[in-house]
Amino acid sequence: MKIFDTHTHYDDRAYDADRYELIEQLLSDNVAGFVAIGCTLERSQKAVALAEKYPNEKIFAAVGIHPQDVESLPDDYLQALENLSQSPKVVALGEIGLEYFREYNKVIQQKIFREQLALAARLNLPVIIHSREAFADAYEILREYMQADSSRKAVCHCFSEDGEAAKLLCDLGVHISFTGAIAFEKKTERAIEACKAVPLELLLLETDCPYLAPPPFRGKRCDSGMMKYTAQKIAEVKNCTVDEIVRVCNENAMRFFGVEI
Numbered sequence: 340m341k342i343f344d345t346h347t348h349y350d351d352r353a354y355d356a357d358r359y360e361l362i363e364q365l366l367s368d369n370v371a372g373f374v375a376i377g378c379t380l381e382r383s384q385k386a387v388a389l390a391e392k393y394p395n396e397k398i399f400a401a402v403g404i405h406p407q408d409v410e411s412l413p414d415d416y417l418q419a420l421e422n423l424s425q426s427p428k429v430v431a432l433g434e435i436g437l438e439y440f441r442e443y444n445k446v447i448q449q450k451i452f453r454e455q456l457a458l459a460a461r462l463n464l465p466v467i468i469h470s471r472e473a474f475a476d477a478y479e480i481l482r483e484y485m486q487a488d489s490s491r492k493a494v495c496h497c498f499s500e501d502g503e504a505a506k507l508l509c510d511l512g513v514h515i516s517f518t519g520a521i522a523f524e525k526k527t528e529r530a531i532e533a534c535k536a537v538p539l540e541l542l543l544l545e546t547d548c549p550y551l552a553p554p555p556f557r558g559k560r561c562d563s564g565m566m567k568y569t570a571q572k573i574a575e576v577k578n579c580t581v582d583e584i585v586r587v588c589n590e591n592a593m594r595f596f597g598v599e600i
């Protein structure tokens with residue numbers, strides 16, 4: 340069964356030498372499709388252009404401003420995101436959120452996060468959340484957002500918190516997505532604990548490529564073809580077959596993004 344990758348960065352320079360050849364090979368192999376994620380206005384434009392280059396494939400885009408890029412935005416950035424979202428290939432707003440691991444202005448981050456959530460609500464788009472060392476603030480903002488309207492959809496991507504944090508988010512109806520990091524040989528206890536806490540209906544698969552390649556490729560450039568190793572680890576944790584994990588995660592992705600795979 341082919342796997343759908345919910346979070347990719349194929350606009351990254353790591354793919355400049357073979358981007359389109361790689362994508363075509365992946366689609367002919369074990370990849371059902373993917374979402375190209377925007378992080379800045381420029382990269383959001385590239386994500387949309389990449390998705391539109393493949394009108395007949397299950398390649399989609401998300402547009403948004405990553406929290407590390409919120410301090411130099413033009414005044415009309417929300418209008419620019421809205422304009423990009425008019426493409427039929429755009430299925431989400433993201434990635435957006437909070438980044439406290441590095442020294443970025445937290446007040447500005449929270450302001451831009453809330454503004455983009457408001458835009459997503461107005462456009463009726465799911466949101467893809469980046470939260471690093473910022474769980475308490477991200478959770479409170481998301482709690483307010485999700486409880487305001489039961490139809491809203493959000494996913495915390497590249498999840499790195501513990502099982503209790505995962506449970507709190509799942510109680511809000513927030514999806515949780517895991518990368519190849521869950522299969523790393525060391526320091527995976529939190530990820531495994533979190534995975535156990537996530538009900539199957541809120542689970543998504545991603546690579547966050549070109550980052551976080553799972554074993555046996557750790558340290559190398561990641562791509563969507565490596566998701567099977569992440570699925571294998573999750574199947575082990577959830578005491579399921581790999582095919583069941585892939586099927587469930589594909590179905591969850593279709594419901595979350597409102598697409599057919």
